[in-house]
Amino acid sequence: MGTPRETEPVTRTRVELPRMPAAGALYRRALLGAVPGLGGGRRGPGLPAVELTAGGMTVDRTHLADYDRVCGFRFTDRLPVTYPHVLGFPLTLRLMTAPDFPIPLTGLVHVGNRITVHRPITADETLDFTTYAENLRPHDRGRQVDVVLVGSVDGKVVWVGVSTYLGRERKPGGGEGRDRSGRPEAPAATARWRVEPRVGREYARVSGDHNPIHTSLLGARLFGFRRPIAHGMWSKARCLAAVENRLPDACTVEVAFKLPVPLPSTASFAVLPDGGFALHDSRGRPHLTGLVR
Template sequence: MPAAGALYRRALLGALPGLGGGRRSAGVPAVELAVAGIAVDRTHLADYDRVCGFRLTDRLPATFPHVMGFPLALRLMTAPEFPIPLTGVVHVGNRITVHRPVTADETLDFRAYAENLRPHDRGRQVDVVLVGSVDGTEVWRGVSTYLGREGKRGGGGRREQAGRPTTPAGSARWRVDPRVGTDYARVSGDHNPIHTSRLGARLFGFPRPIAHGMWSKARCLAALENRLPDAYTVEVAFKLPVPLPSTVSFGLLPDGGFALHDSRGRPHLAGLVR
C-alpha cells in the first residue's frame, strides 16, 4: 500500500501557489489502481474496534476494509489528474456493500477507481470506488462521494438540508470527546487536519475540529451490530459535521433507517441498511 503520510504532504504542497494547484482535469483519471495480498493486522483491527465501538471479534466490521484500502484511494485522489483537489474536499456520502462476512484470517486484494464526475450547485461531485476481493471474488465494495467546493470557501461546512430526515426519538446519547479525531486518524490513516487540529479546522471554516464522517458511520453500525445480516448494503449521507467535543443522539427511523442528530434535532448523518 502507498504511504499515506507522503500522499498528504503531496496534497498540501500542491495546494500552495505555484506548486501544482492549477486548473484541474475536466474528467476522472482513466486509471485503476490495484494492490494484492493485503493481510489483516489483528492488533490494528482490535484498536479500530475499540475506537469505533465494535465488539472484538475476528469478523471485520463493514467499515474496516475501507480503512485497509484507504491509502489506495488516497493515492488516486492525490494524482495531478484527479478532478478535485484533496485539500478542502468534503465527504458527503458513503455506500458499502458486504457480499459475505470477511474474517481476519483472509487476505484481500483491492482496486480503486473514480467515476461519475458530475456538477453540483456548490461545485463538482465524484465517486471513488474501492473494491475488496478474496481469491478473485468480490466480497466488499465501498463508494465514497466527494464534493469539491468551487467559488465561495469556508462557511463552517454547512451542508445541504434537502431531504432532511424526520427526527427520531433518540435511543442512545453519545458523548463524542476531543480524542475521537486523533484516535480515528491513528487507526484509519486519515490525517486530514480538520479532524485533528484546531488551526487546521479553522483554515477550512470550522471553529474547532470535527469528527471523521466514517467514524460516525462506523459508530452507528456498531450500535446496530446485532441487527445486521451477513450480506447487506448500508448507505449514509453526511449532513452537518460533528464538532469535537459534542453530544449526539442516535436513533432508528420508521422506514428502517437510522440517524445521528445534535441536541437541537439537526441531522449529522442519515443512513439506511438494506
C-alpha cells in the first residue's frame, strides 16, 4: 500500500499473433536463458510496451474434461472460473519470456491471482485473448509485476485474470526473516485432501505449465525446494471446485499464495463465513487464502 511504482509505458503496441504460441518451446527458451552464457543477459528496467493478442480459441471438450478431473470440478459445458487462465496461459508465457520482460521467468514466484467473470462462459463459445504487463513496483524481497489476461467473446470482455508475480532479488542490508509471531490460528477444516505427486504432472499436462519445480525432484531442488510443489493455480482451482455450487454467475475470486503445497502432502480446506476460503498444511500454516466477491 502506498509503494511508489516504477515508470511504465502509457501506450502499448498491439501485436496480433496468428495462433496461440506453443508453451513447451517457450519454457525451453526460458530455461536456456537461465544458463550463464546462453542468452540470459541483463533485463531492462521497465515493462514491455506491447500487448499480445491471439484469437479464435475454441474449447476441446476432452481437454476440458481432463482439466475438470484433475482439479475436481463437475463435468459440464460451463467453463470453470479458472479454465480461461489455462486457455490463455501460452500467450502470457510468450510475454514473460520476451527479452524485454524485466524479470526472468525462472526467477518469478506466483504470489497472487485475481479473476473476474462477467458472465458464465460455455464450451461452445470462441474466445479471443489479450495480455500485457502493468504495475511494476518495488517489494521488500525484489520487484512485483502484474500480468493481465483478458478473454473476450464477440468483442465483449467476459473474463479478466490478473496474476501477480514476485521477482526475488538480493538487496543490500537484506536477509531479515518474516515475522510469524502474529499468525492467526488456522480455521476449522471443512475437508482434508491428500495431494499426491501425480497432481504436479497431471496439472502440467492439462495447463501447459511444465515448470520443473512441479514435476521433477531434481528440478525442484535446483530452485530451492526439497521436493516438487503443486501449481498455485491448481490449488486455487481445487478450492473453487469445492465451492462450485456456491459461486455466482458473475464474481471476482482473489487469492494470495502463501506457502507452497509440497508433493506429497495433506492439505486442510476451510470455507469461511465472510465468503472466503483457505488452505492450510497439517501444522496450520497457510498455503492459500481467498475471497469470493
